[in-house]
């Protein structure tokens with residue numbers, strides 16, 4: 523499954539990297555999927571029975587998060603395919619509470635885990651977490667919520683076995699803006715005021731993914747020469763129910779003036795879609811809607827035309843890179859301190875291929 527997915531995505535990445543070239547700068551250099559797969563195969567071979575006795579502690583910020591559920595499921599099965607034993611992999615739910623997660627980290631350290639993979643509840647707690655884990659002599663792989671540049675610099679300066687695996691959220695925001703911009707002003711400007719009137723539904727504002735998607739989706743539109751008008755910008759904390767409520771409120775307040783709904787992730791886009799349908803509006807006819815992640819349900823909606831587009835947040839590549847990095851540390855091999863991956867734009871043109879590859 524993974525190989526087929528990577529092949530499809532690699533084709534997509536090659537096309538889309540070109541499309542993203544003129545977009546907002548700063549997207550991380552493309553980390554190609556194929557070498558990652560080759561490295562994974564090599565790791566699987568080289569690791570052998572080596573890893574079977576190694577204990578892995580995984581901290582997820584919140585189990586109920588749809589995207590992190592895909593991520594942790596793939597992470598566990600890939601760790602096993604590398605040679606780790608299922609009974610030696612423990613995955614904890616931080617329940618969106620940093621105190622709870624910090625206690626889980628303490629317990630993992632006391633238990634003598636060999637490596638930790640951490641999706642922090644608050645990325646601002648990374649320095650404290652790093653000090654604790656490095657102090658205990660345990661290699662550390664951060665995932666999904668990127669610590670800030672000062673924190674990442676400490677890992678390099680001290681040559682610590684600490685790395686971050688994730689995608690550059692600026693790229694995902696840019697792709698959202700491009701999906702909308704590609705529709706053209708004639709299609710977008712229902713109220714004929716010459717502007718793209720939008721609402722923004724944000725994830726957790728502490729998270730750079732939310733900050734960058736919010737900024738770069740709109741920047742892609744203004745860079746393409748559109749005039750934009752933000753009707754409202756609300757925090758939905760990555761959550762479907764909150765997304766639904768916020769979009770329902772916005773629709774009743776701004777009505778037909780809302781032309782585009784930007785959601786920082788797909789869970790909130792699914793909530794937005796419920797609110798849009800309940801208000802008697804129709805995506806593609808009198809409003810547009812974009813998310814990020816490429817949850818299966820959303821890709822199906824893109825195919826059906828009920829969601830305009832999304833951006834594939836490659837949980838397969840990210841979870842594999844995180845597991846490979848953990849295995850490398852255990853084998854005495856260093857990792858780069860930042861391991862990136864590319865997002866992939868999902869529209870009606872490639873949604874079926876993406877869906878097939880995810881199955």
Ligand code: BGC
Nearest residue numbers: 587589666731760787815835
């Ligand atoms: C995903 C969101 C998810 C968040 C969790 C983001 O990269 O797009 O769906 O809720 O990570 O940190």
